[in-house]
Amino acid sequence: MKLHNFSGGPAILPDYVYHKAADAIKNYNGTGLSLLETSHRSSAFAGILMEAEALLRELLSIPQAYAVLFLAGGASQHFAQIPLNLLHKDTGAAYLDSGVWAANAINEARYYGRVHVVASGKAEAYRSIPTGFAIPEDSIYFHYTSNNTIYGTTLREVPQTSxxxxxxxxxxxLSAEIDVTKFGMIYASVQKNAGAAGVSIIVIRKDLLDNVNPDIPNIFNYATLATNRSLYNTPPVFAIYTTLLNLQWLQREGGISAIEKRNIEKSQLLYEEIDRNRLFTGRVSNSTQRSRMNITFWADKPEQEQAFLDFAAERGVVGIKQYADYGGFRASLYNALSLESVKTLVAVMQEFEHHMQPGA
Ligand SMILES: Cc1ncc(COP(=O)(O)O)c(C=O)c1O
Structure with missing residues (x-):
């Protein structure tokens, strides 16, 4: 039976990526060596890194005023590394608290300087993202999370600030078009929409690199890492290759605007079913903030939750259990998840409704 993988991450990747990655493990590009045994100083890896950067720049229209880095470790590492680099003892940064990951970033920043939380959605169990907050002009930077993976909320507008x-x-x-010039820095773990766990994408405006705290270890210093073009130490060679394969796949699919259209269609289909089905309710309270990547919903009768998970698994739908100890469901519709998988989930929800309420 074909499995439909709605996992929140590590998550489904395109078939193109699996096949090319498997080939590269055996013999990378006819070099006679597995990519797993290939030096990060080889011309083969130099080609991978160069192409990954060039493709990312092309797909997201990243100007030369920004450095692009592929660094070992996930986003949680950058929760600490960002304030380590940019926050100095006598300075403060502004943060928006829109969920667990945002709160983790806030907690890490508190080790380094003053943190001003501009607004928090915590009191409302993060069912929406606060808007209309003020960002103090003397902040070194303003940090927010564009898509809250656990809660299924998203902020499509970049908050306006100087x-x-x-x-x-x-x-x-890489799920929707963005204007990179509105950001000082963008960062992301890749294991949801852009590759295998182990690497983060960093896009940082070069003038911010000039303001990096010089009194920090080189291995964490964004300026040092940028000067060395992601090769200050051994990078996660294979994980970076899976990111390159994702970028190649995205380009073959027609780029970000084409994938964004598909993501809109997939998410609309599922939200329509959640709103129609008598057994389920969407979790996000502000419908304009509904995520297209992580769709969260509840069973109106909590006792039906496990029954639905089992019912779905029997039909090949996996990965829809909500994060850790949170109740309800989360279906992640990342780029590589097909419309066919979303239609399958919708059909399973309809079948479950008939099963629980025959004749209704
Ligand atoms: C929005 C967001 N930020 C940060 C993280 C943490 O990423 P990592 O576990 O790679 O450090 C996650 C993980 O799911 C996430 O969804």
Whole structure:
């Protein structure tokens, strides 16, 4: 039976990526070596890194005023590394608290300087993202999360401010068109929409690199890492290759605007079913903030939750259980998930409704 993988991450990748990655493990590009045994100083890997950067620049229209880095580690590392680099003892940064990941970023920043939380959705269990907040002009930067993976909320508009905006795009990078010039820095773990776990994409405006705290270890210093073009130490060679394959796949699919249209269609289909079905309710309270990547919903009768998970698994639908100890469901519709998989989930929800309420 074909499995439809709605996992929140690590998540489904395109078939193109699996096949090319498997080939590269055996013999990378006819070199006679597995990519797993290929030096990061080889011309083969130099080609991978160069193409990955060039493709990312092309897909997201990243100007030369920004450095592009592929660094070992996930977004959580950058929760700490960003303030380590940019926050100095006597300075402050502004943060928007829109969920667990945003709160983790806030907690890490508190080790380094003053943190001003401009607004928090916590009291409302993060069912919407606060808007209309003020960002103090003397902040070194303003940090927010564009897509809250656990709660299924998203902020499509970049908050307006004169201070550099830093955005965690771990769960929606490359899913929709963005204007990079509105950001001082964008970062993302790749294991949701852009590759295998182990690497983060960093896009940082070069003038911010000039303001990096010089008194920090080189291995964490964005300026040092940028000067060395992601090769200050051994990077995660294979994970970066899977990111390159994702970028190649995206380009073959028609680029970001084509994938965005598909993501709109997929998410609309599922939200329509959630709103129609008598057994389920959407979790997000502000419908304009509904994520296209992570669709969250509840069973109106919590006792039916496990029954639905089992019912769906029997039909090949996996990965829809909500994060850790949170109740309800989360279906992640990342770029590589097909419209066919979404139609299958919708059909399973309809079948479950008939099963629980025959004749209704
Ligand atoms: C929005 C967001 N930020 C950060 C993280 C943390 O990423 P990592 O586990 O790669 O550090 C996640 C993980 O799911 C996430 O969804």
């Amino acid at each position: 201070v550099p905006v830093i955005c965690d795009m771990s769960s929606d990078i």
